[in-house]
Amino acid sequence: MDRTETQLKRRLNEEEVTYPDFDQMWERMDQAGYTSSQGRSRAEAAAPSRHRNWRKITVAASLSALLMAVPVYAAVQYDWGSLLKDKGGVQTALAQNMGQPLGQTITRDGITLTLHTALTDENRTVILYSLDVGPDGGDGKLWSINGMALKDGSGRRNQEFNNQQWDEKNKRYNGYFETDWTPDQETAKVSLTAERIQLYSQQEVDLKLDTDSPERQSFPVNRDGLESFSVQPFKEGTDHLMLSTAAIFDDPEAKNWAFPQITAYRGGQLVKNSRAGAMGKPGDNGEYTSVQYYKPADVPKDQTVYKLDYTKLERNIDGPWAFDFELSKKKMAGATIKTALDLPLEAGNTDNRIEQMVVTPTQVRVSVRSTAKPFSELPYVNYSLEVGGRTLEGGLWYSMSEDKELIAVRFERPSDLEITNDTPMTLVGNYKVTRHRGDKKPLQLTNISSEKQTVIRETGGYPVQWTYYMQGADLYVETRSDDPKFGGVNQTHIGTGKDRIVSKIVSTKFRGDGNNRSIDVYENFKGTEASIYMFFYTTNEPDQETRVQLQGQ
Numbered sequence: 001m002d003r004t005e006t007q008l009k010r011r012l013n014e015e016e017v018t019y020p021d022f023d024q025m026w027e028r029m030d031q032a033g034y035t036s037s038q039g040r041s042r043a044e045a046a047a048p049s050r051h052r053n054w055r056k057i058t059v060a061a062s063l064s065a066l067l068m069a070v071p072v073y074a075a076v077q078y079d080w081g082s083l084l085k086d087k088g089g090v091q092t093a094l095a096q097n098m099g100q101p102l103g104q105t106i107t108r109d110g111i112t113l114t115l116h117t118a119l120t121d122e123n124r125t126v127i128l129y130s131l132d133v134g135p136d137g138g139d140g141k142l143w144s145i146n147g148m149a150l151k152d153g154s155g156r157r158n159q160e161f162n163n164q165q166w167d168e169k170n171k172r173y174n175g176y177f178e179t180d181w182t183p184d185q186e187t188a189k190v191s192l193t194a195e196r197i198q199l200y201s202q203q204e205v206d207l208k209l210d211t212d213s214p215e216r217q218s219f220p221v222n223r224d225g226l227e228s229f230s231v232q233p234f235k236e237g238t239d240h241l242m243l244s245t246a247a248i249f250d251d252p253e254a255k256n257w258a259f260p261q262i263t264a265y266r267g268g269q270l271v272k273n274s275r276a277g278a279m280g281k282p283g284d285n286g287e288y289t290s291v292q293y294y295k296p297a298d299v300p301k302d303q304t305v306y307k308l309d310y311t312k313l314e315r316n317i318d319g320p321w322a323f324d325f326e327l328s329k330k331k332m333a334g335a336t337i338k339t340a341l342d343l344p345l346e347a348g349n350t351d352n353r354i355e356q357m358v359v360t361p362t363q364v365r366v367s368v369r370s371t372a373k374p375f376s377e378l379p380y381v382n383y384s385l386e387v388g389g390r391t392l393e394g395g396l397w398y399s400m401s402e403d404k405e406l407i408a409v410r411f412e413r414p415s416d417l418e419i420t421n422d423t424p425m426t427l428v429g430n431y432k433v434t435r436h437r438g439d440k441k442p443l444q445l446t447n448i449s450s451e452k453q454t455v456i457r458e459t460g461g462y463p464v465q466w467t468y469y470m471q472g473a474d475l476y477v478e479t480r481s482d483d484p485k486f487g488g489v490n491q492t493h494i495g496t497g498k499d500r501i502v503s504k505i506v507s508t509k510f511r512g513d514g515n516n517r518s519i520d521v522y523e524n525f526k527g528t529e530a531s532i533y534m535f536f537y538t539t540n541e542p543d544q545e546t547r548v549q550l551q552g553q
Contacts, residue, residue, distance in 0.1 A: 078116055078128075084176070088414045090362050093119050098331040098335075098361055113130075120183065120332065121332035122358045124362070125179050127176075127177040128177075129176075130175060137172065141314075142311075143198065150177070153189050161178045162176070162177050188327050189325075193323075198314075204308065204309055207308055212233075225249050228247070229247050230246050231306075238296055241294045243292045243294070244506050247310075262306055264305070273293055274293045274298065276293075276508075336361075337357075338359075339359075346546035346548075347546075352378055354550070359419050363413055364410070365410050368409065369405050380546065381511050385409075385411045387417060387425050430543075434541070436539065443455065444529070453467065453468055454467045459489075460537065462539070465482075466479055475522040475530070476519060476522075477521075489518050489536075490536050494530045495531060
């Protein structure tokens, strides 16, 4: 695989790059009152990939051949390559012949999309497919299926996860679609649709970026729907170089696929980011903003070349690509165990209670109801499940249904793991992060100027450094603590009530990542004094653990 395909896959292959669920994040912040006083709707705040109301792409009319009902494919005999490497439960179900053959194909403009197999149980619905793009496959090219969704009989669109990988051996894409929706009955008529299939290429623009300058540097692009790209460097001592970027589009639809970001090369070799950043946060004026981190030692100024890296749409085949079929849970039903529970996640915690466990041939799901305020969240960062002497690593799955309090911890079930009603099972959570309301008393910033000033204030028993300074017309406020048990300040505001001014968050951090430094900015700030408040802060207990016996002794 060459560098172009590697970079494209980094953007468009969900299994290799994870973007924060901004749709959920902004909605929860809105509910908590932590967004700007001007307000923002959920649709406006959603990640660009979720916007569906932009104008359609105009393409030249072409004849399309529609072929349906081709021979059935047996999933257990199909080579899925590495697509299912982290899906042990799905592999198990296929090996046990629990898959439901679909065998439906649509061909348009020489591109063939085939649905092979469906798997549905009480936890999720999975559909395996392939995409044959003919001679336009491989060689650094990347195709993507966009807008794939499963609709039930009522026409309701269900939350989806879609991923495809190029299979060099068989010269096709193997695809994996998953939703947490499952039929209420044993069978249900559904429709799987895709809005369009698109071909992308990788593009680069040289940037003469000065990382020693703290000023925002703007670079005109004026091609492929991207008008300009700006970068503002922030140095966090010798540990990290943070690059805050903003892309402005003159074609809003390009936001769906461009994923603009910085790439750094040293000696012709791509330099890896030093820690996780965030991509796609919507700016106040519709910009596509991102934050990336490098170790300063990895990008010495005289040896490093920076480039703007983005994807370009080369070809578009509009849909809808629609498949109608009936899902059945019959094969899975006999091997499913549902257990109602009413257990606290930890002793003394009344906000989070475990209310159900569902064990299917593909997965174990533990459902926790969180009534925590200002929004539902679980207090531990990492979760595992001890099952009959083995340990499974799990991940959180936030509900996109109306029930926002329900959070699932999901574990893939290995093929050789037997689970019965008597199998001992223990849910383990570790690395506790606790959210605290901010101090009611404000911190007074005085003599505000371009000179950096630092004030140390104790918060929750931890010494927190507040550094503030003007840069151009903007006031910057940085917070950090030398004590790693202080998790960080989430966001600040000046004043209270309807006249309060809410900061814009510049930096990014994730729960339990060991980074407690935050940078906020107040654009076009006037004055030399300010009374500043925090919404909330977090504290870390990396060694804290909770253990909950779910069943067995």
